[in-house]
Amino acid sequence: MPTLDEIKKPIAVEIDLFEEKFKKSMHSSVPLLDRITHYIYKRKGKQMRPMFVFFSAKVCGGITEATYRGAALVELLHTASLVHDDVVDDAHERRGFFSINALWKNKIAVLVGDFLLSKGLLLSVEHKDFNLLEIVSNAVREMSEGELLQVEKVRRMDIEEDIYFEVIRQKTASLIASCCSCGAASSGANTEDIERMRLFGEKIGIAFQIKDDLFDFGYDDVGKPRGIDIKEKKVTLPLIYALKSCDKTEKRRIINLVKNHNEEAEKVQEIISFVKKTGGLEMAEQTMLRFQDEAFEILNSFPETEQRKSLEQLVRYTTERKK
Structure with missing residues (x-):
């Protein structure tokens, strides 16, 4: 099984350029805010979400400037949701590092999350990427609904299989689905291909969450x-x-x-x-x-293309990873 870095090689240049653009997209003239967003950027994860965006774009036609904005939009709105989640959960760690609320307290963490959310919205509006904004906004809505559904079911200790799948479809799979459909949409794909990529991402997101449950x-x-x-x-x-x-x-x-x-x-x-x-x-x-x-x-x-093969390898990584 190739490592994530090996899988990333065909889009390594694009990912490096994306990281520069993503960092700029979080910039603020407020020193405290700039310090916090720099902290967030330095502790980024494996970049799997942007990889799904870029590989999906390549499979459906090719990477464009809109692809970079789509990947940034996904990351900004997702990062905002994580910052807010840590406040809600009173979590003091994220990926082995102190969370924003642990270092700067809840009020600042909530405001930082709001700032990231607004930056994502403005990025799309400024470039008239309304199709990408709709895709990712729907994912954020579903993630919130899934989280609330899980809270309700935990309280009642419901253990229905169909409810479990609905929770993880909304909480986890909707985000991966938005990455794949954003990639397709940014490449100029037609409505049918965008929907196929959305469904592809949803199924991968469900498999990804089951893998986490097994861990x-x-x-x-x-x-x-x-x-x-x-x-x-x-x-x-x-x-x-x-x-x-x-x-x-x-x-x-x-x-x-x-x-x-x-x-x-x-x-x-x-x-x-x-x-x-x-x-x-x-x-x-x-x-x-x-x-x-x-x-x-x-x-x-x-x-059948090399890009499709790379996306398949990324999928296998999500289900065969050791942690």
């Missing part, structure tokens, strides 16, 4: 069971499948552990062991691969 049943760097979702009372696909395969008594016992003993390391380990023993991980992985295969079926409807 939660592993162990951290010091050998302790992760179980972060369990501690937050989130019922994910491996647990849903595991609960389907046991009797009512055992099901009630496990749900009770998740609801009332989710902070106890020993009980978390017991839940993880239960999921592994009943085949929940294997069933979730099979479902993840099914969504990946469905995505490849859509991707293969586009002409």
Whole structure:
């Protein structure tokens, strides 16, 4: 399996140029704000979202100036949502670094998120990229709805499979879908191809989230069971499948552990062991691969090119990554 850097090689020049443009798009004349956005930029992630934008554009016609703006728009609105999420969750870390609210407090973090949101909106309006703005704005709306749906279901401990898929479709998959449809739209693709790329991205986003759910049943760097979702009372696909395969008594016992003993390391380990023993991980992985295969079926409807092959490698990276 190629590394992410190896997959990125065909668009390395474009990604470097994008990073310059993205950094400029966050610039402010207010020194405090400029300092904070510089902090955000320096701690950026793997750049997988821009990669999906650029590869999708290449598959559908080619990279244009609008592609750079589409990638920046996705990153600005997504970064704004992460800054706000950290405030809502009272989270003090993001990717191993202090969050904005941990360093500069909640009020400033909320204002920074608002600033990034406005920069994304203005970037699109100034260049009349209304189609890209509509795509990404719809994704942000869905992400918010998905988050609220999950909050509601966590409170009630609903464990329906269809609800789980609706939550992750909105929370995670809608963003990857917007990356792929933005890339297609920026290349001048027709409505049908834009929709095909949106659906392709949605299926990859679902597979991506299932992979994250599987990671939660592993162990951290010091050998302790992760179980972060369990501690937050989130019922994910491996647990849903595991609960389907046991009797009512055992099901009630496990749900009770998740609801009332989710902070106890020993009980978390017991839940993880239960999921592994009943085949929940294997069933979730099979479902993840099914969504990946469905995505490849859509991707293969586009002409066979090196760009399509690179996008396929990026997809495989999302489901075969080790962390």
